[in-house]
Amino acid sequence: MKNNWIKNFNALALSPNRRTILEIINxxxxxxxxxxxxxxxxxxxxxxxxxxxxxxxxxxxxKIKVVGCGKAAPRAAFALEDILGDKISEGAVIGLExxxxxxxxxxxxxxxxPSEENREAGKRIYEMAEDANEDDLVIVIxxxxxxxxxxxxxxxxxxxxxxxxxxxxxxxxxxxxxxxxKHLSALKGGGLAKVAYPATVVGLIFSxxxxxxxxxxxSGPTYKDITAIEDAKKIxxxxxxxEYELLETPKEDKYFEKVENFVLVSGxxxxxxxxxxxRELGLEADVISEPLYDEVVPALEKIFARKKNGRAVLxxxxxxxxxxxxxxxxxxxxxxxxxxxxxxxxxxxxASFASDGLDNSDAxxxxxxxxxxxxxxxxxISPEDYLNRFDSYHAFxxxxxxxxxxxxxxxxxxxxxLLANK
Numbered sequence: 506m507k508n509n510w511i512k513n514f515n516a517l518a519l520s521p522n523r524r525t526i527l528e529i530i531n532x533x534x535x536x537x538x539x540x541x542x543x544x545x546x547x548x549x550x551x552x553x554x555x556x557x558x559x560x561x562x563x564x565x566x567x568k569i570k571v572v573g574c575g576k577a578a579p580r581a582a583f584a585l586e587d588i589l590g591d592k593i594s595e596g597a598v599i600g601l602e603x604x605x606x607x608x609x610x611x612x613x614x615x616x617x618x619p620s621e622e623n624r625e626a627g628k629r630i631y632e633m634a635e636d637a638n639e640d641d642l643v644i645v646i647x648x649x650x651x652x653x654x655x656x657x658x659x660x661x662x663x664x665x666x667x668x669x670x671x672x673x674x675x676x677x678x679x680x681x682x683x684x685x686x687k688h689l690s691a692l693k694g695g696g697l698a699k700v701a702y703p704a705t706v707v708g709l710i711f712s713x714x715x716x717x718x719x720x721x722x723x724s725g726p727t728y729k730d731i732t733a734i735e736d737a738k739k740i741x742x743x744x745x746x747x748e749y750e751l752l753e754t755p756k757e758d759k760y761f762e763k764v765e766n767f768v769l770v771s772g773x774x775x776x777x778x779x780x781x782x783x784r785e786l787g788l789e790a791d792v793i794s795e796p797l798y799d800e801v802v803p804a805l806e807k808i809f810a811r812k813k814n815g816r817a818v819l820x821x822x823x824x825x826x827x828x829x830x831x832x833x834x835x836x837x838x839x840x841x842x843x844x845x846x847x848x849x850x851x852x853x854x855x856a857s858f859a860s861d862g863l864d865n866s867d868a869x870x871x872x873x874x875x876x877x878x879x880x881x882x883x884x885x886i887s888p889e890d891y892l893n894r895f896d897s898y899h900a901f902x903x904x905x906x907x908x909x910x911x912x913x914x915x916x917x918x919x920x921x922x923l924l925a926n927k
Contacts, residue, residue, distance in 0.1 A: 517908065522852050525788075525854075538915060543584035543588070566640055575650045578648050579601075580915075595608065599627070601616055617669055618670070619665040637704035643706045647727060650713070651724070657691050660750060668682065674827065684740055687737070689749060703763065705765075706763060706764040712768055728766065801840060801844050833896025834866050838857040851925075855872075860917045860920055868907040869908045870908045877901075880905065
């Protein structure tokens with residue numbers, strides 16, 4: 506087996522089908538490894554920087570600046586600094602971990618609610634981009650989690666915290682919350698591209714948006730925004746989200762004429778690798794092409810409807826979950842896995858996991874099969890009780906069925922897999 510991302514692999518691999526599903530998950534996580542993705546996508550030959558199939562002559566630029574946001578940004582910055590070395594003039598990125606970069610300053614922020622730390626990093630990124638000239642190159646690392654981590658001005662982080670709490674209760678999708686976030690910010694919704702104008706801007710996109718809607722990643726700091734203030738107002742009104750000071754995102758084409766965005770990795774990357782792994786293990790791979798934005802139970806019904814002996818059903822998404830006040834611990838992946846216990850039969854195994862390794866807890870997700878159910882029964886754990894209290898984390902903790910990876914330094918949305926009994 507290749508690199509084992511799952512720290513408690515052996516403790517979880519209590520049956521052949523469990524081992525199989527864990528190996529498939531490992532392959533998916535390996536395919537989206539941030540530093541590997543960077544080195545596979547970016548090459549420096551002399552003074553020529555090659556990103557995928559495009560080349561940039563670095564002698565044409567006086568300064569090279571690197572800025573970035575999101576869960577993958579720190580490790581991507583580390584890899585980029587290793588590739589470009591002292592060709593980088595200055596840089597600043599914000600993520601959830603600090604990396605030992607020498608030139609690029611690494612900020613550690615908060616997620617999912619923004620904070621003063623986020624604003625401080627956002628201010629530095631804003632100033633660095635604003636100071637860029639026509640003959641400068643600004644490389645922007647954009648990854649999932651950046652919508653809360655990239656935050657400027659001060660009014661944004663204060664409003665953003667309130668917005669997140671209210672959105673959690675609404676049960677709406679990431680697309681809707683990001684539409685509003687774009688209109689609170691000076692950097693999102695193409696704002697960073699405008700601030701950096703007239704410099705050349707290169708966006709390195711690590712997509713966490715199901716369906717590969719790349720302009721929505723981190724609320725699109727380098728993409729021209731197609732939404733308007735009225736769209737944000739409508740979402741706020743329909744969901745009773747409160748009152749906010751909204752900004753219009755830049756609409757002038759000139760700010761995007763010298764912007765090139767490169768999508769380096771997405772949920773599709775993980776699903777493709779997982780499907781290949783399933784086939785290598787002698788299974789039929791059934792990849793659901795449409796991302797899941799449904800509420801948890803309808804999402805599970807779609808997955809289980811495709812159940813077939815010898816088949817691995819694979820899908821990415823961010824199912825909706827309305828969380829009540831006073832909820833316990835664990836995110837939608839753990840909740841979904843706990844809910845799946847109601848549908849499990851035979852030797853089938855289901856797992857839903859966060860590709861960043863942190864499902865509103867220190868666990869990526871949970872593994873669900875009849876063995877899980879039996880262990881919970883033996884410990885007098887009522888799955889229904891824990892579901893009602895939104896405390897799925899502790900149900901799986903007590904049964905010993907948490908999937909533990911630690912922070913992966915990557916983020917390509919949530920991933921789900923159902924392995925039907927063979």
